[in-house]
Amino acid sequence: xxxxxxxxxxxxxxxxxxxxGLDRAKRIEELVKNPTQFMTDASIASAREFTxxxxxxKIAEPINKIRSAIPLSKLIVxxxxxxxxxxxxxxxxxxxxxxxxSRFAADISAGGGRASEAIARVTAGSGIGALFAYFAAEGHIxxxxxxxxxxxxxxxxxxxxxxxxxxxxxxxxxxxFDPIATELSTAADLVFNFARNGK
Numbered sequence: 001x002x003x004x005x006x007x008x009x010x011x012x013x014x015x016x017x018x019x020x021g022l023d024r025a026k027r028i029e030e031l032v033k034n035p036t037q038f039m040t041d042a043s044i045a046s047a048r049e050f051t052x053x054x055x056x057x058k059i060a061e062p063i064n065k066i067r068s069a070i071p072l073s074k075l076i077v078x079x080x081x082x083x084x085x086x087x088x089x090x091x092x093x094x095x096x097x098x099x100x101x102s103r104f105a106a107d108i109s110a111g112g113g114r115a116s117e118a119i120a121r122v123t124a125g126s127g128i129g130a131l132f133a134y135f136a137a138e139g140h141i142x143x144x145x146x147x148x149x150x151x152x153x154x155x156x157x158x159x160x161x162x163x164x165x166x167x168x169x170x171x172x173x174x175x176x177f178d179p180i181a182t183e184l185s186t187a188a189d190l191v192f193n194f195a196r197n198g199k
Contacts, residue, residue, distance in 0.1 A: 003043070004046075005042060005043040005046035005047070006032055006035055006039060006040075006042075006043040007028070007032060009031075009035070009038075009039045009042055009043065010027075010028045010031035010032045010035070010039065011028055012113055013027075013031055013036075013039075014027040014028045014031065049085075049089065053081065053082075053085065054085055054088075056081060056084055056085070057088070060084045064081065064084075082178075086178050086179045086182055087182070089179050090125070090179055090182055090183050090186070092104070092121065092122075092125075093121050093122060093124070093125025093126070093128075093129075094122065094125050094126055094129055095122070095126055097122065098122060103118070104118050104121075104122060128183070129183060129187055132183060132184055132187035132188070133187045133190065133191050136184075136187050136188040136190075136191040136192070137191050137195075139166060140165065140166050140167075141164075141165055141166070141184055141187065141188045142160065142161065142162055142163060142164050142165075142166065142171070142188055143162065143163065143184075143185045143186070143187075143188030143189035143191075143192055144162055144163065144185065144188075144189055145160070145162045145192065146192075146196075159171070161173070163175050163181070163184075163185055163188075165184075
C-alpha cells in the first residue's frame with residue numbers, strides 16, 4: 001500500500017515538472033528510489049490508513065489511553081484502534097466527513113493534488129454508499145435486521161440471514177470483510193429503518 005502511494009506521488013511530481021515520455025519515466029524511477037521526505041511521510045501515512053493503524057486523533061486517543069490504563073477494560077473492549085479507524089475511513093469517504101475542521105476541509109484548503117484527492121475520495125465513497133443502499137432496497141444486501149428477537153426469528157424462518165449478500169435464494173455472509181462489511185451493514189440498516197418507519 002505504501003509502495004503504491006509512493007509510485008502515485010512520483011508520477012504526479014514528474015507530471016507537474018512537465019516531463020514527458022522517457023524523461024518522465026526516468027524521473028519517476030529516480031523519485032521512487034530517492035523519494036522526498038514528503039513522499040516518504042505520505043506513503044507511510046497511506047499504508048497506516050489502509051491497514052487501519054493510523055493515529056486515533058484528538059477524541060479517540062484520550063479514550064484509548066484511559067482504556068490502556070485500566071487492565072480490565074481490555075477484556076471488555078479488546079479491540080479499539082482498528083474499529084475506530086474503520087469508522088473514520090468510512091466517514092471520511094461520505095458526505096458526513098466534509099464539515100468544518102474535517103480532513104476534507106483541510107485538504108481543500110491546501111489546494112492542488114490534496115484538494116483533488118479529497119473531492120475524489122468523497123465522491124467515490126458517496127457513490128459506492130448510494131449503490132449499496134440501492135442493492136439493500138432491492139433485498140440483495142441485508143444488515144442487522146430488526147432488534148426485536150421474535151421479529152428477527154420470524155425473518156430467519158423465511159431463509160433470511162443478517163449481514164449477508166443474497167444471490168438468488170442463497171445468502172453469503174460478508175462479516176469480517178472490513179471496511180466494506182461496515183459500509184454494507186450501515187447502508188442496509190439505514191434502508192431497513194427508513195422503510196420500517198415509513199419516512
